[in-house]
Amino acid sequence: MKSVAVSLITFQKHENRLKILESLENQSHEPEVVYWRDHSTTIIDSLDDSLLGKNRSFELNFERTANLGFGIGHNRNIEKITQDFVLILNDDALIEENYIEECLKSFESTEAKLAGVTGALWEVSSIDASEKFKPDLDLFRINSFRKTSPSKGDQIKANTLGGVTCVAALFPTPLLMKFPFDGAYFMYFEDVDLAWRLSNAGYEFRRVRSTNAYHERSYRFGKRQSVPVELRKRVWSNRYRSIRKNETMLSFLIRLPMLLGYELVQFTFAVLFDRKMLEIYWKSPSQVSR
Numbered sequence: 001m002k003s004v005a006v007s008l009i010t011f012q013k014h015e016n017r018l019k020i021l022e023s024l025e026n027q028s029h030e031p032e033v034v035y036w037r038d039h040s041t042t043i044i045d046s047l048d049d050s051l052l053g054k055n056r057s058f059e060l061n062f063e064r065t066a067n068l069g070f071g072i073g074h075n076r077n078i079e080k081i082t083q084d085f086v087l088i089l090n091d092d093a094l095i096e097e098n099y100i101e102e103c104l105k106s107f108e109s110t111e112a113k114l115a116g117v118t119g120a121l122w123e124v125s126s127i128d129a130s131e132k133f134k135p136d137l138d139l140f141r142i143n144s145f146r147k148t149s150p151s152k153g154d155q156i157k158a159n160t161l162g163g164v165t166c167v168a169a170l171f172p173t174p175l176l177m178k179f180p181f182d183g184a185y186f187m188y189f190e191d192v193d194l195a196w197r198l199s200n201a202g203y204e205f206r207r208v209r210s211t212n213a214y215h216e217r218s219y220r221f222g223k224r225q226s227v228p229v230e231l232r233k234r235v236w237s238n239r240y241r242s243i244r245k246n247e248t249m250l251s252f253l254i255r256l257p258m259l260l261g262y263e264l265v266q267f268t269f270a271v272l273f274d275r276k277m278l279e280i281y282w283k284s285p286s287q288v289s290r
Contacts, residue, residue: 002107003083004100005173006034006058009073010091016216017051023094025057029101031087033059035077039067071181071190074166078176086173088166092216095119095168102211103170115203116171116195118164119211161205163195168213175203182245188231189238196246229276236266237280 006024010017024031052062061080068076078086085107087100096119103117169191179198181190195205243252243259252259270277 001029002085002104004029004031004085004087004104004170005081005083006031006087006089007074007077007081008034008036008089008091009039009070009077010036011039011067016091016094019094020089020091021051021056021060023097026097027095027100028098029104031058031100032083033061033081035080036060036062037073037077038062038064039073040064069183069186069190070166071185072183074176075180075183078173078180081173083173085170086176088169088171090167090215093168093213095213096211099168099211099213100170102208106206106208107170107172110206112160112204113202115175115198115205116164116169117206117208118167118169119213120207120209121165121167121213121215124214124216161207162199163192164205164207166191166194167215185238185241186234188234189242192238192242193245196242200246232274232277233280236277240280 008020021034024034052060065073074088085104087103089095099119102119106117107114175198179194179201182193185193199205247255267281
């Protein structure tokens with residue numbers, strides 16, 4: 001039986017922590033260890049003490065550090081992992097009881113050069129609000145870069161993808177040691193970059209329809225202006241970083257008309273409705289993303 005570890009990065013969202021740990025404890029294929037790295041600026045010691053003090057079916061390795069960013073945080077966790085597979089998990093995601101088991105089956109039942117597997121992902125306003133779920137647009141976002149985006153009507157069918165979002169994705173541990181996250185992203189699009197690099201190296205990704213993860217996207221359920229401007233800037237800026245870093249010249253030239261059309265729409269939108277975003281056009285990604 002293949003062994004599994006979990007890499008969990010938390011930032012605030014204290015109300016989700018117990019639910020996440022319980023969902024991991026209830027897995028039909030239980031993880032052996034959870035590496036939990038907390039980047040929160042607001043500390044609730046009584047809550048964390050109660051979570052850490054409970055005996056669980058898995059080893060819980062907790063560390064609180066300065067906010068190193070999503071990629072570097074997971075890289076630090078992965079360096080410690082000796083298990084065969086690692087589940088990269090967001091602090092705003094809840095997985096069903098068979099999630100790890102079903103994702104593992106994909107690795108066991110294929111001869112393909114498989115890098116990562118995810119279940120069907122669903123957006124919710126909170127991880128308890130399953131009555132409001134809809135397909136998680138992160139899968140479309142990440143696959144639009146690899147030109148393999150499924151149609152919205154095909155969202156929950158099992159298929160081969162050009163990448164998986166790291167909301168709740170299972171990877172072979174040695175692979176993420178060979179292809180670590182790029183810490184320059186700090187947050188947003190680090191999973192796009194990882195998927196792009198792995199895809200360029202000949203790897204495939206899969207989504208299985210027999211299990212689900214629920215992704216809390218409270219911002220998306222509100223108006224655009226409810227999303228902090230610094231977060232919006234990071235998304236736009238890191239998109240450019242991913243294209244510059246991973247796109248080949250031939251592919252870039254083929255896609256240039258589409259990219260220019262997208263940029264025209266985005267720039268026009270920024271001028272008319274969101275002028276704070278114009279800063280990304282004259283600042284480097286490193287200046288915007290930090």
